[in-house]
Amino acid sequence: MKTKAFRLFITLLVFQTFLFAQSAGMVFIKGSRYIPLYGRDSTVVEVKDFEIDIYPITNAEYENFVKKHPKWQKSKVIKLFADTSYLSNWKNDLELKASEKPNSPVTYISWFAAKDYCECQGKRLPTVDEWEYVAMADETTKDARKKSSYNKQILAWYEAPRSNENTIGEHPKNAWGVHDLHGLVWEWTLDFNSVLITGESRKDVDKDSNLFCGSAAVNATDLMNYAAFMRYAIRGSLKAKYSMKNLGFRCAKDINLK
Amino acid sequence: MQHLKYIVFAFITVLAFQSCKTDKKSNDGTVEVYQCPMECEGNKTYNEAGSCPICHMDLKAVETSSKLVNDDAISEESVFNLTSHWNMEEGKTIQLKELKGKTLVMVMIYTSCKAACPRLVADMRNIEAQIPAEKVKNIQFVMVSIDPETDTPEKLKAFAKENAMDGDQWTFLQGSVSGVREFANVLSVKYKEISPIDFSHSNIISVFNAQGELVHQQEGLGVDNKETIESIIKVTP
Numbered sequence: 001m002k003t004k005a006f007r008l009f010i011t012l013l014v015f016q017t018f019l020f021a022q023s024a025g026m027v028f029i030k031g032s033r034y035i036p037l038y039g040r041d042s043t044v045v046e047v048k049d050f051e052i053d054i055y056p057i058t059n060a061e062y063e064n065f066v067k068k069h070p071k072w073q074k075s076k077v078i079k080l081f082a083d084t085s086y087l088s089n090w091k092n093d094l095e096l097k098a099s100e101k102p103n104s105p106v107t108y109i110s111w112f113a114a115k116d117y118c119e120c121q122g123k124r125l126p127t128v129d130e131w132e133y134v135a136m137a138d139e140t141t142k143d144a145r146k147k148s149s150y151n152k153q154i155l156a157w158y159e160a161p162r163s164n165e166n167t168i169g170e171h172p173k174n175a176w177g178v179h180d181l182h183g184l185v186w187e188w189t190l191d192f193n194s195v196l197i198t199g200e201s202r203k204d205v206d207k208d209s210n211l212f213c214g215s216a217a218v219n220a221t222d223l224m225n226y227a228a229f230m231r232y233a234i235r236g237s238l239k240a241k242y243s244m245k246n247l248g249f250r251c252a253k254d255i256n257l258k
Numbered sequence: 259m260q261h262l263k264y265i266v267f268a269f270i271t272v273l274a275f276q277s278c279k280t281d282k283k284s285n286d287g288t289v290e291v292y293q294c295p296m297e298c299e300g301n302k303t304y305n306e307a308g309s310c311p312i313c314h315m316d317l318k319a320v321e322t323s324s325k326l327v328n329d330d331a332i333s334e335e336s337v338f339n340l341t342s343h344w345n346m347e348e349g350k351t352i353q354l355k356e357l358k359g360k361t362l363v364m365v366m367i368y369t370s371c372k373a374a375c376p377r378l379v380a381d382m383r384n385i386e387a388q389i390p391a392e393k394v395k396n397i398q399f400v401m402v403s404i405d406p407e408t409d410t411p412e413k414l415k416a417f418a419k420e421n422a423m424d425g426d427q428w429t430f431l432q433g434s435v436s437g438v439r440e441f442a443n444v445l446s447v448k449y450k451e452i453s454p455i456d457f458s459h460s461n462i463i464s465v466f467n468a469q470g471e472l473v474h475q476q477e478g479l480g481v482d483n484k485e486t487i488e489s490i491i492k493v494t495p
Contacts, residue, residue: 005261078334080444084319111443193443194450196458240443 023253026051027177029134034143036132037228047133052126053250055168055179056187057117060102062109065117067094072113079241081112086243103167105185105248111240114188118251125190126252128235132228135181137174144175145228154227157183164246182227186234188249195236292317332358336470337444342437344402347414347430354470357429360398361494362466363486366438366447366459368405369417374461377479379421381463386427388487393494396468400429404449404457406438445475467493 031048066073073093077086088108091097111125118124126134138144138153145151157163164185171183181187238247291303294310295318308317332338338355345351365382367375382399389397401423403409409417414430417423433441442449449459463486465474474489 078339080335080337080339112440115440191439191450193439193446193448196448196450196460236448239446240440 023051025055026053026253028255029130029176032133034133034136036129037232045129047130049255050126050130051253051255052130052134052176052178053123053252054173054177056105056184056248056250057114058103058168059096059100059106062106062117063094063096063102065120069116069120072116077110077113081241082110083241083243086110086113088243089245101165101167103169104165105168105180107164107185107245107248108243109188109248110243111188111192111238113243114249115190117249121251123251123253125188125249127191128189128194130252131181131187131189132231134174134176134178137176137178139172140175142175151227154182158227158230164248185246185248186231186244188247189235192235192238193240195232292319294318332470335472337362337441337466337472338470340437340440340444342433342440344431344433344437345411347411347418349411357398357400358470359468360396361468361490362398362400362464362470363490364400364402364445364464364466365462366402366404366442366445366449368403368457368459369409369413370405371457374459374479378461378463379423381476381480381483383421383423385463385483385487385490388483389490389494393491394427396494397427397490398429399423399427400431402431402433402438402441404438404442404447404459405451406432406435445472465489465493 029047029050029052031046031050033044033046035044070076070093071078074087074090075093085108089097089100090108096102115125136143136145138147138150141147160183163183166184168184169179171180173179174181291305292307293303294313295315296310296313298310298312304317307319309315310317332355338353338358340354343351343353363382363385365378367378369375379401382401386394386397386399401414403414409430409432411430411432414432418428418430445462445464447460447462449457451457461477461479463476463483464472465476465486467473473493474486476483476486
């Protein structure tokens with residue numbers, strides 16, 4: 001009897017790790033250390049194991065969310081948490097405009113909304129370091145930043161207009177099994193406000209700038225990495241209540257059980 | 259067999275721990291006014307759409323005052339909409355809305371900071387010193403730590419004493435990591451941990467009126483704080 005109970009317990013334990021390690025719609029990302037474009041003093045940052053959504057959140061998924069959480073409906077959202085363009089591609093509180101596709105990524109979304117969405121799924125937004133870590137992969141390599149094809153592809157997308165109207169999953173998945181990090185929309189990150197560049201060169205050049213304490217810590221490790229530079233520049237220019245046409249999000253999750 | 263049931267039951271209970279906040283918020287009408295996007299005429303507004311007489315750009319709708327539902331209610335822009343919890347230096351735990359009723363002058367610092375924070379704190383003291391004494395009692399000067407892991411209420415209390423900021427008008431707050439991140443985003447404060455005891459952060463002093471609405475922000479260090487003081491005096495009875 002005891003051995004049977006024990007066996008079941010072990011089976012459940014194993015089963016449970018599977019459940020958590022591979023949540024529906026997410027992939028497991030093995031953590032490591034790497035040097036991002038911007039980091040703590042331009043040195044190595046450490047990313048712990050985590051899970052990330054395979055696709056960005058879609059219009060249809062967000063529609064479901066606002067049905068359950070009326071405070072995030074277009075007319076009910078408070079100004080502290082979203083600017084006036086929040087969900088401006090929606091017909092009303094619960095419906096998209098006819099021109100929008102349900103499986104396009106949701107955009108016109110503020111950081112507060114994205115954060116709450118993830119928290120309501122028991123998840124969170126990915127950090128800048130986590131997002132960049134997963135995004136440095138191409139279809140075959142986990143760190144493809146040195147490949148010229150990798151940078152070319154991303155830059156080609158930055159030139160392509162209105163990619164936010166495309167649907168998720170059109171681009172091949174990367175080496176981790178994650179789709180659409182590049183090629184669809186920009187994405188919110190949990191600590192986007194840790195990017196200390198103002199976008200105003202007069203304020204940025206001076207390392208003793210009065211605007212930021214310790215601003216000398218912010219340096220680009222590889223100025224050739226233009227695509228990443230643009231992502232950081234965008235993050236540096238955002239405020240949490242902004243909502244933009246080409247800015248969506250996806251969620252991430254810590255690994256709780258070893 | 260009993261064991262099996264218990265184990266299965268325990269397993270399901272653990273899985274069931276997924277909750278979600280659903281606090282409702284009532285919404286109310288807002289008044290639409292129009293303003294030149296380039297602000298050619300400063301803050302001048304118009305009651306109907308049209309174009310700016312100076313630069314001829316289309317006027318843009320700006321939503322101004324949102325009405326209050328009743329005396330107790332707070333407006334949409336109020337910082338009191340945040341529901342995070344904060345520990346005060348005296349050990350009490352509060353929500354920001356408990357600070358309602360006084361003008362708030364807020365700044366984000368961390369006590370182990372050697373570079374800008376002493377100057378930011380000096381700026382705050384400087385501002386406080388220039389406010390008439392009868393107004394000070396209607397003002398709360400609040401220092402919010404961006405390093406909630408290091409800055410415990412005890413540390414904050416010691417810091418307050420050390421800097422002669424132990425009076426009733428000074429408050430120090432320790433939040434949760436996510437509460438601090440959210441609060442910083444409301445203030446548009448940027449910060450990044452650059453080592454376990456050191457942070458980069460923007461130097462912004464924010465003034466809120468008694469309803470928790472942002473009325474003024476001063477950016478930079480050792481800048482002329484005349485405007486900040488004026489705005490504080492203006493909103494404080």
